[in-house]
Amino acid sequence: MKAWKYLLGGGAILLLVIQLVPNELPEVIDENPNDLIGSGIVSDEVASMLQKSCYDCHSNTTRYPWYSYVAPASWLVAKDIREGREEVNFSDWTTYEMTDQLMILDDIYSEVEEEHMPLPIYTILHSEAKLTPEQRQKIMEWAETTMDIIAEEVDSDF
């Protein structure tokens, strides 16, 4: 009886103490003139899918849920968003070189096709971000078509 009380109390204290560990969530920026959406290469339909399923980690417009302010969840959230933006940040889209844009679109195609993205741990907590097979297909088709459009502009004889 006493043992579990100590354990519970210890757990509660530990939870309080870890709140003091400094943890910086990546900044939210609302004005993004270089964003993919608004660059003219994405339809409203695909844009809304990307916003719902990708933009929390792959843009500057992250919508932080309440638990992202509570350790230890906040640590994981901060890490995933930091790494996500590093991999591809749609808010910086037009600053990317064409070859990089092609590489990213090619990755979008395979990540979405193989259901690696959005991350399963993310969709468990954000069911609205889950992509249906039809939505996956639409994103893949968009990525492929957009690659062809960009490739036409690349001045080279590959």
Place this chain on the structure above:
Amino acid sequence: MKKLMILPVAALIGLLFLQANPKPEAETFVTLHAEAPDLPSDVKAIVQQKCYGCHNADSKNEKGKAKLDWDALEAAKKSKAIATMGKITEALEEGSMPPSRFLESNPDKKLTAAEVETLMEWSTGKKKK
């Protein structure tokens, strides 16, 4: 007599159509492949020796095949080819290929500095065939 003439004439016209049909297909084939990155022979030799074992259409290494398939690259359209060559450049810059764990048991597959340079010249588009 006149009616009998119709048959060979019809056959001749039929033949003409048959001949005409395969031609457009052959032309499409050529145009599709005109954009593919025809590998220079020195690049091809390195790829064959050091990469192709895992990165081919029949590879048993599913991950390697999914990431890069040299057979598919040679037939790929321009957009896909540029993206793939960009990724090859990244892997070469990072020195991540062939994977170090694979090299432990296959030290002869390690890319020499000269080979990396040859591959990079090609993958960055600096080298013409």
